[in-house]
Amino acid sequence: MSVRETNKQRTRHALANAAVDLFTQRGYDAVTMADVAESAGVSRRTAFRYFASKDDLLMEYPLSWLPLFDEAVERHGDLPLPDRLRAASHAIAAHIEVDPEPVKRAMAIALSQPALAARYAAVARQWIDRIATEIAGEPPESPEEAVRTRVLASAVMGMIDTTLELWAAGDEPMSPLLDVGFDLLDGAFTQARQSKVELR
Template identity: 35%
Template structure:
């Protein structure tokens, strides 16, 4: 029973977070980020400002908070440890993008529209662009942790950090292009294309034979 109650609480918390963030993104898009207050978001969501702050410590978090890091980390942890780092990370980024834009039993069009609205806000709002770098570092850390390269092997950790940073840079370029194209392109395919351009091979297709010397 305690486990069931804990699961129900976690589910209600997640539903509340999604509802608050959905109202926030809608209001920021309609009125402008700077013109919308946390109190406005709370009123639209039917909760108190304190409840908003309990779920989103800062106003920026109302846009920037997302499950991307968790999804990517889960997929990396489940990938074969003997695969090259770039393929493990790149494959996870593509798979997570597919999950976020396609949904699992949800409404794909709504999922894509929500992500697109968040991206437009991040690109057009100076305060969000500045904070987005923090999210980049947090996702990089989550990736390195999921790969299992800790401080016990500094060289391995360094290689993982470099690979994660390079893959995230390619993904960011794809996200900006997707937003500029108003979401008409296939986002997972666009991320895969960016990774292929950066590293010379598709992150989810079988690796080809080694080049002959």
């Protein structure tokens, strides 16, 4: 990796870390972008070049999981849909639990601020679209089909979302919680398949 890329990555991490630290110490509102920038040893303007907004500083994790999800889904392409989603989720869980603390801290901050929770919800929506794509296989042809796939995707996301929240607030490992959720969903998937929802 070139010097430039290395530096950029270091700066990016420095900013995200400084942000989580400062937010945890003083609270989100009491920390300005200038504070974060200074703490990371960089100018305010540069901080904004790395993170387009203050709350983006806390979206590092959920956004970085999206490609992991895609990759894992790809890797388990031979499994039936529900198992594929389950496997992908476990892959992300494993990745998170290598170093879960910063994730938990970031989530604690995000969930305490309505504005940030909104941002999280928006990211979740991206996830829903991704999952819906995975469920449908291709773009829906009728409104009914669109509703059906999005309903399933929302259910999956709602489960993941709740699981993440419970996990972040507690001390248990994530995988068993995930399995509880997926076990429940499996039933719904079966039902959906019987209702002629197309599953790959």
